Amino acid sequence: MSILLAAALLVWGTIVAVDLVSIPQGLLARPLVAATVAGAIAGDVRAGVLVGAVLELYALEILPIGAARYPDYGPAAVAAAAGAALDPAASPIALAGMVGLPMGILGGWTLHAMRRRTARSVEKELARVSAGDARAIWELQLGGLLRDARRGLMLSVVALLVAFLVHLVPWFSDPRAVYLDWAVLAGGAAAALGGALRIAGAGARQRWLVVGLATGILVVAWP
Amino acid sequence: MAMTPRWQTMIRLLGVQAAWTYERMSGIGVGHAAAPLLRDLYRDATPEARRGAVARSAEYFNCHPYLAGVAVGAVVRAEQDRVPGPTITRLRTALSGPLGSLGDQLVWTGEVPALMGLTLAALPLAGWWAVLIAPVVHNLLRLRLTLWGLDLGLREGLAVGAALQRSWLPPAAVQLQQLAAFAVGLAIPVVLMWVLRDGPTRGVTVTVALSVIGALLMMAPATRTRVTGLRLGLGLLVLALLVIGGS
Amino acid sequence: MSLVLCRVDDRLVHGQVVIGWGRPLGATEVILVDDAVAESAWEQDLYRMATPAGLEVRFATTAAAVAELPAWQGGSDRTILLTGDLATMAALRDAHPGIVTRINLGGIHHRSGRDELLRYLYLDEAEVALVRRLAADGAEILAQDLPTTRAVGPDALL
Numbered sequence: 001m002s003i004l005l006a007a008a009l010l011v012w013g014t015i016v017a018v019d020l021v022s023i024p025q026g027l028l029a030r031p032l033v034a035a036t037v038a039g040a041i042a043g044d045v046r047a048g049v050l051v052g053a054v055l056e057l058y059a060l061e062i063l064p065i066g067a068a069r070y071p072d073y074g075p076a077a078v079a080a081a082a083g084a085a086l087d088p089a090a091s092p093i094a095l096a097g098m099v100g101l102p103m104g105i106l107g108g109w110t111l112h113a114m115r116r117r118t119a120r121s122v123e124k125e126l127a128r129v130s131a132g133d134a135r136a137i138w139e140l141q142l143g144g145l146l147r148d149a150r151r152g153l154m155l156s157v158v159a160l161l162v163a164f165l166v167h168l169v170p171w172f173s174d175p176r177a178v179y180l181d182w183a184v185l186a187g188g189a190a191a192a193l194g195g196a197l198r199i200a201g202a203g204a205r206q207r208w209l210v211v212g213l214a215t216g217i218l219v220v221a222w223p
Numbered sequence: 224m225a226m227t228p229r230w231q232t233m234i235r236l237l238g239v240q241a242a243w244t245y246e247r248m249s250g251i252g253v254g255h256a257a258a259p260l261l262r263d264l265y266r267d268a269t270p271e272a273r274r275g276a277v278a279r280s281a282e283y284f285n286c287h288p289y290l291a292g293v294a295v296g297a298v299v300r301a302e303q304d305r306v307p308g309p310t311i312t313r314l315r316t317a318l319s320g321p322l323g324s325l326g327d328q329l330v331w332t333g334e335v336p337a338l339m340g341l342t343l344a345a346l347p348l349a350g351w352w353a354v355l356i357a358p359v360v361h362n363l364l365r366l367r368l369t370l371w372g373l374d375l376g377l378r379e380g381l382a383v384g385a386a387l388q389r390s391w392l393p394p395a396a397v398q399l400q401q402l403a404a405f406a407v408g409l410a411i412p413v414v415l416m417w418v419l420r421d422g423p424t425r426g427v428t429v430t431v432a433l434s435v436i437g438a439l440l441m442m443a444p445a446t447r448t449r450v451t452g453l454r455l456g457l458g459l460l461v462l463a464l465l466v467i468g469g470s
Numbered sequence: 471m472s473l474v475l476c477r478v479d480d481r482l483v484h485g486q487v488v489i490g491w492g493r494p495l496g497a498t499e500v501i502l503v504d505d506a507v508a509e510s511a512w513e514q515d516l517y518r519m520a521t522p523a524g525l526e527v528r529f530a531t532t533a534a535a536v537a538e539l540p541a542w543q544g545g546s547d548r549t550i551l552l553t554g555d556l557a558t559m560a561a562l563r564d565a566h567p568g569i570v571t572r573i574n575l576g577g578i579h580h581r582s583g584r585d586e587l588l589r590y591l592y593l594d595e596a597e598v599a600l601v602r603r604l605a606a607d608g609a610e611i612l613a614q615d616l617p618t619t620r621a622v623g624p625d626a627l628l
Binding site for chain 1: 237238240241242243244245246247251252254255258262273274275276277278279281288289323327331332335336338339340342343344346351354355357358361362365397400401402403404405406407408409410411412413414415416417418419422423426429430431433434435436437438440441442447450451452453455456457458459460462463464466467
Binding site: 247285287318319320323324326328331332381382385387388393396397400442447448 | 481482483484485487488489494510512513515516517518519520521522523579580586589590592614617618619620621
């Protein structure tokens with residue numbers, strides 16, 4: 001991997017990390033978007049889309065409501081897609097699981113830790129904030145943004161390293177390596193389906209879910 | 224060229240969660256977003272009056288980020304109408320939960336899964352460029368919603384709850400969630416078959432069976448608090464690695 | 471068995487309650503017990519506006535809730551009982567220990583004097599004592615913000 005490519009991936013990983021909660025929350029952090037662009041950067045869009053589609057199934061389970069904790073799949077998807085794009089022998093689906101899922105969990109932890117640090121910086125400026133000092137509020141916003149960018153950069157570095165380490169083991173020379181694909185896909189489909197059932201509850205939404213599933217099955221079963 | 228306070232607030236609303244904490248949630252971000260409008264409103268008043276309004280606007284606040292503009296607008300309008308400080312604090316508190324709930328339904332369980340589900344389902348036909356359409360559509364809708372919300376709040380002040388109830392948002396939330404349910408349902412079999420199309424048929428059988436069992440475990444009362452798709456996927460992955468490495 | 475959840479959450483009616491819990495539990499009704507909101511028409515408008523179709527939201531004072539709880543318990547609705555603070559829930563529990571058997575602590579947030587126990591749970595000394603007392607009286611108290619997250623009991627909490 002050239003230095004230029006590594007830098008481009010790190011910049012993209014940082015952008016999608018910041019997009020998730022800080023700014024602009026513009027859907028760039030969705031794994032499908034993050035991984036597709038990362039695949040394009042690394043020279044294989046197809047591998048990126050595959051990684052993104054699989055991780056997107058997992059992301060559909062997440063409800064980022066209230067102050068709940070959830071994984072951050074953005075930089076994870078970037079690293080998994082880059083790994084898949086740069087190693088033609090690797091299965092993008094298996095890499096989505098082996099790199100994307102654990103790094104997504106790590107991403108969730110870093111988000112939580114960052115919120116703690118932001119809380120401490122607010123605590124320090126409490127007197128100025130309570131006095132209505134607009135400059136203090138602006139500084140806290142900027143500090144939060146920079147903290148999130150640093151988090152995204154570090155997370156992207158670690159995730160790309162993990163993707164590189166995973167690539168050192170010759171998983172995909174074993175004919176049973178396809179089991180990895182099945183495991184990752186089954187988890188993803190369960191996440192999307194279980195998540196949709198939970199979110200739909202009863203009534204009209206549940207009926208629309210069934211109609212959608214039936215339509216999808218018809219579409220794929222069509223000869 | 225100077226930007227109007229309304230547009231400064233609008234741009235700041237895009238980063239309303241940058242200083243999010245468990246104690247104040249989006250309070251700091253909402254205070255930051257309200258500041259240009261408050262500065263404009265209080266430009267002839269005493270610094271104490273302005274600072275009081277800024278401090279109130281940065282207190283604990285929690286709602287959906289895309290609808291924070293409704294609260295910012297309503298609070299600025301209430302300040303303009305000289306509504307007493309404690310009532311404004313009460314308005315902020317009362318807006319939190321409902322705006323969060325409405326935004327969650329409209330965006331997190333509505334528009335976003337609808338858009339992502341449709342994009343996933345379009346992949347086999349349209350190819351990768353379908354992926355680029357999703358963020359463009361989303362951001363156009365989102366900017367429109369943020370600006371609409373800010374203007375609604377600025378126009379209605381304390382009456383913003385009733386205005387929201389009459390608005391297009393509640394019915395749109397209902398319809399978008401139905402669309403989301405349909406789109407995600409459609410996407411699951413389409414993506415599975417698209418990804419597995421070149422592999423052995425056995426793969427389809429195994430994957431579908433495991434995912435249905437997984438989804439049932441996610442729903443069953445005895446297991447639903449412990450089983451998530453993520454845990455299931457990681458568990459199955461470890462199992463597959465053991466099978467491959469164990470012989 | 472129509473009381474499906476007894477929740478303390480100072481954000482009152484919001485996404486975690488109506489979607490996070492309401493949908494998997496198949497709730498058809500949320501009863502918000504809060505003396506201030508029960509008297510305020512514009513706040514009730516807001517909470518009604520934010521409640522999805524298929525879920526009714528009703529408002530009651532603590533006194534009215536104490537009187538009505540047995541009827542709600544026997545009704546055909548699947549009800550989420552919601553209070554904004556621990557003291558109100560404790561009053562309901564003390565009045566009807568056979569009905570309010572499990573209490574879900576879903577969100578009590580930072581205020582001066584409160585210490586953090588979980589990221590969504592901050593309690594002051596009086597509230598900690600109240601949790602202990604309720605637990606000692608046999609109430610099953612669990613802190614859990616969403617059905618998919620870990621439930622924490624009083625032993626681990628305090």
